[in-house]
Amino acid sequence: MLLNKFWRSTSGNFALVLAMGLPAILTAVAFATDVSTLMRAKSNLQNALDAANLASSHLGDLEITRTDAFGRYFQANIAEHGELANAQATLTVDRGVNFVTTKAVASADVNLNFAFLFGNSKHIQVDAAATESNNQLEVVLVLDNTGSMAGARMNALRTATKSLLDTLEAAKSPTRDVRASLVPFVTAVNVNGDEFDPSWIDMDGKSSTNGVNFPVIKGTRPNHMALFKQLKKTGWTGAGWNGTGWKGCVEARPGAYNISDAAPDSAKPDTLFVPYFAPDDPEIAQAPSSSYGNSAKYYNNSYLDDVSDKTKLYKQDANILGIDLSGTTGDPDKEKVAKYVAPAKEIITETGSTITVGPNRACPTPVVPLTDDFDKLRKAASAMTEWNGSGTNVSEGLSWGMRVLSPSPPYTGGAPWKTPGVSKIVLLLTDGENVVYGASEQPATKSDYTSYGYLAGGRFGSDNQTTAARNVDGWTKGVCTQLKNEGVQIYTMVLQSDTAANRALYSACASDPSGYYAVNDPNKLPNVFLEIANKFSKLQLTN
Template identity: 30%
Template sequence: MQAVQQAATNFVNYVYANSSFSSATRISIVPFAAAVAVDPTTYRNASWIDQNAQSSYHWTNVLNASGSNFSNRFDIFSKLKSANPNWGWAGCLETLPYPLNVQDGAPNSSNMDSYFVPLFAPDEPGDGSTSYADYPDPNGTTYRSYNSYIADTDGSYNGKCGTKNSATSYLPLEGQACKYVNPRNATSNTALGIPNGPNFMCSTQPLVTLTNNTTALKAAISNMAPSGSTNIHEGFMWGWRTLSPLSVFTSSPTIGSPPAAYATASSSSNATAINKILILMTDGYNSWTSNPNSPNGSLYFSTGYFRNSNPLNAKTSTANTRLPPANQNVSDGTSARNALDALTAQACSNAKAVNISIYTIAFSVSSDPIDSAGQALLQNCASSASQYFLANTSDDLIAAFQKIQSSIGALRLTQ
């Protein structure tokens, strides 16, 4: 992480001190792990977020039963924040449905599923008192919860949920919304190195949209810390969205002026054309952690669970329509990775089609190497063979950024 921060800081310094770069150059920074966060204060009421729970994905895994009176997930966050000040919405957003999640268009009222749903990790069965909970389901199976952060009860809302009984199965306990009305035994624990709570897997600092404010850029770099799984697809897509003149950062609330138009084939050789460049650096491969000891099949992620609950009957479905058609029935870590790889590859291809120049860096250290499939994904994502870098040491990583900054500067001077 120190090498990443040094390399990125050196890059910012180089861009704004070297005459090869225009003084109008702007940079965005998108930290990513299992999900990507925007500033939760700035974007709480953004028009492109599903504020009114009109997306068909809004209540997935949360049965907003009659009487709970939650109008959206933000209402649940408000209740939870009153029980624990750290449980307000942290700014993460869930993955859009396929194929919107490999494109850069803005939400459109003709399709409410095109709006971004705030990431909300449901409380899994348990009393919230331990880092994980073994729950004996009435079907005779003992399941394991890694994100139990309040005590579960069952029954209808009548001022509070009713009393838990042994006849209530895992999924109805997980999905009921009434338990959030008066959260019981709200507890902060850590499972698998990740804090429990409604922001489970939302572990990164908020992204920074295009700016020439070097203080803000360097602060974002210095505040980054490793945590959680690796979701290259979401990191790439939010990086692309910060550059896109079509997506969500084209108007207020945002920082600075909106992204410039895409260069066309005829304008790309013009000295006044705006070059859009995306540098994707990761120290891992796409990973979505499985949990075979749960009916959900996995830990929560920006794409939900392997098996998401139908909010009408609390039954799980293996068909996850946030994934490509050939990859929707994920069942383990391997099939989940294949699905995320497929999304990443399509996103890279679509971004290159609008003349975004992509550099990729695989930071593969011997203690935690990126395998050949992960390296191939990044190599194919890059715009050319010379724009892919494999860094095996901290010095290699810093050298890769140096080569990229020199390459970008040379590109401008030759136009």
């Protein structure tokens, strides 16, 4: 009875509850305090070990210097942390010719405030690893120069490229060779720069794709380079194939050679590269003048007058092609070639505008093959600009990036694949999905001229623009696979184009999914370039 009254009484309950709950409250406070102390102590010990490890991870250090630096940095960094007692650290080193990897372990006793929970102290341990590689670097920048890169995007790309080149140049040393390359691309790539060799090019029209966009005369197709030379002979402005008439872009090679680094071989004509020659479009179904040259629906590349005296010009065509017409009747309807023989006038020149109209339509600035001349690279980067028309073909850019890195022709500056001590790197940037563009409502072509000719010609595997673009995705993926199989590190960036399709394609293309970067703000592009450069050019913690 008395006990029941005691429990029902409300007088003095606060003191009773407090007395009963106080041990639990004090225990919780003690637990939180000591846990906080342990977390802070472990963080301080980790920071001290990281600093000491980085200080001792340089290739040029002697072992005695390395050990001394490790010990001094570790002791200096724990000196102000009284909660760490009996701190000790050990360092192990794995040193090769072109790299040094250090691994370190540190332990300490942490003085605690409430011994009844954890004891007077708690023993903690942390570890760290760092690596510095002195591998020779071969870095290829495969950069989108399509028309959609205009304005802020292109400005950011030039700035980012310069910053990355500066970083790479700073990584050079007497014992470390660092070389880089620029591969600007649109629908095609321009090879008419340093190290260009005419032996790569199908000069004589032997490739199975040379001249397929022109009519056949007595079983003979026109040869693209012959057409360029003929334009020069007839006084066409800017003509002449060596860097003037032919700017330097090439078509994709036929069949499996399209994304291959097989060396050009005159005995195998399809391994040669066909000069890019965009035919003159008909003077019909033109886009409104306000959008001429970059229309999705209409012809974009009418640059010569259509001819009137077809019979005479057909005979001139036959003469160019070396065909004897004696005893035959000339076909006056072969005007597609005839107009290049004696054009009445040139409508638009090919320089000074990102919308080009002429045989070199949408051809960017040339490839700069691997070089340690960073002034030359910076100059080429500053000359990059956008080029409208024809679409985006990343597989062509990547294929030429692979050919630059390859030790076999057309470029031969790359070290053999998987050479110990040599790191091969590809940085790819694009601002859109692969696309075949232009003249979609013109049944004769169904597109602008591209590195695969016209869409209507069938070389894309479909005459549907969407299907053809997905086929280009497949070729892009194929090049990425070849590069990775050869040990190349690939980093991919999409600028304001993080679509589901791009995310799937380029995260798979990268050597690691973390090597895919979606950049939404062009102003952030220089920072992303530098972040990537630091991954393969500088000392870094790996754990």
